[in-house]
Amino acid sequence: MHWQTRRFSLDLNRPRVMGIVNVTPDSFSDGGRHDDTRTAIAHCERLVAEGADILDLGGESTRPGAPRVDTDSEWARIADVLAAAVTMGVPVSVDTYKSDVMRRALDTGADIINDVQALQLPGALAAVAGSGAGVCLMHMRGEPASMMDLALYGDVVGEVGTFLARRAQAARESGIPAECIVLDPGYGFAKSGEHNLRLLAGQQRLVELGYPLLVGWSRKRTLGDITGRAVDQRLAGSLAAALRAVCAGAKVLRVHDVAATVDALKVWAAVDAATIPPIK
Numbered sequence: 001m002h003w004q005t006r007r008f009s010l011d012l013n014r015p016r017v018m019g020i021v022n023v024t025p026d027s028f029s030d031g032g033r034h035d036d037t038r039t040a041i042a043h044c045e046r047l048v049a050e051g052a053d054i055l056d057l058g059g060e061s062t063r064p065g066a067p068r069v070d071t072d073s074e075w076a077r078i079a080d081v082l083a084a085a086v087t088m089g090v091p092v093s094v095d096t097y098k099s100d101v102m103r104r105a106l107d108t109g110a111d112i113i114n115d116v117q118a119l120q121l122p123g124a125l126a127a128v129a130g131s132g133a134g135v136c137l138m139h140m141r142g143e144p145a146s147m148m149d150l151a152l153y154g155d156v157v158g159e160v161g162t163f164l165a166r167r168a169q170a171a172r173e174s175g176i177p178a179e180c181i182v183l184d185p186g187y188g189f190a191k192s193g194e195h196n197l198r199l200l201a202g203q204q205r206l207v208e209l210g211y212p213l214l215v216g217w218s219r220k221r222t223l224g225d226i227t228g229r230a231v232d233q234r235l236a237g238s239l240a241a242a243l244r245a246v247c248a249g250a251k252v253l254r255v256h257d258v259a260a261t262v263d264a265l266k267v268w269a270a271v272d273a274a275t276i277p278p279i280k
């Protein structure tokens with residue numbers, strides 16, 4: 001199983017780590033930490049040194065209630081960081097739902113477009129089709145400002161699955177090859193804590209759609225609700241959710257804490273590789 005991106009074909013026979021670089025003043029867990037070009041580039045270098053397989057750059061927060069950022073401001077935040085990141089030897093993803101930002105990112109050498117709106121906004125499918133870029137199509141409803149009002153589901157796994165299957169089909173019909181597509185259940189997006197947990201418990205059903213799954217549980221609110229921990233103390237919860245997601249078929253983990261996640265996956269892989277002698 002592979003994820004075809006512009007410059008790299010990622011072997012997904014082992015789970016991969018996507019390191020988050022939010023070049024924003026207001027992201028929910030790291031807003032303002034690397035929102036200038038110099039510190040953002042240094043953060044990219046650090047995540048690659050820690051073992052990130054992919055970098056994911058974002059210039060607009062999508063936390064619940066986040067305000068929109070206009071195209072030029074979003075692009076101004078990430079442009080120079082992207083130009084530096086594409087020289088670091090790993091595929092670089094840009095987290096955006098705006099077709100103009102997608103086009104500029106692809107012109108600057110981005111390998112992947114990560115769209116929390118699953119290429120639904122006008123011009124998004126056309127911006128990516130023909131580029132050879134990998135895409136991550138994520139489930140959400142509405143917009144970050146209002147999405148939690150839309151957290152109403154009967155069968156959350158089934159409804160998310162139906163949506164993702166439709167978006168993958170639309171992407172393919174627009175000319176994006178199947179091997180470029182990964183799907184994401186969108187943990188925390190228009191979903192209550194209960195929905196997120198049901199979705200993770202039933203995540204294996206989404207694997208049956210036939211595309212690799214990418215998941216983002218890192219530091220999210222549901223982990224705080226379960227553990228009572230503040231956003232900067234959710235590493236243990238994030239690792240537990242990440243490994244549970246791998247158990248349920250996830251192939252790419254979108255995380256803030258790259259070094260710890262890489263270690264956790266090394267332990268997982270070591271157990272997988274252990275040979276079991278027969279009982280005599």
Ligand code: HH2
Nearest residue numbers: 022027028061062063136138184187216
């Ligand atoms: N979560 C966030 C942003 N982008 N993309 C994908 N594919 N999956 C996710 O779960 C996902 C995502 C939110 O996390 P973060 O980037 O840390 O925060 P913010 O949106 O506040 O910048």
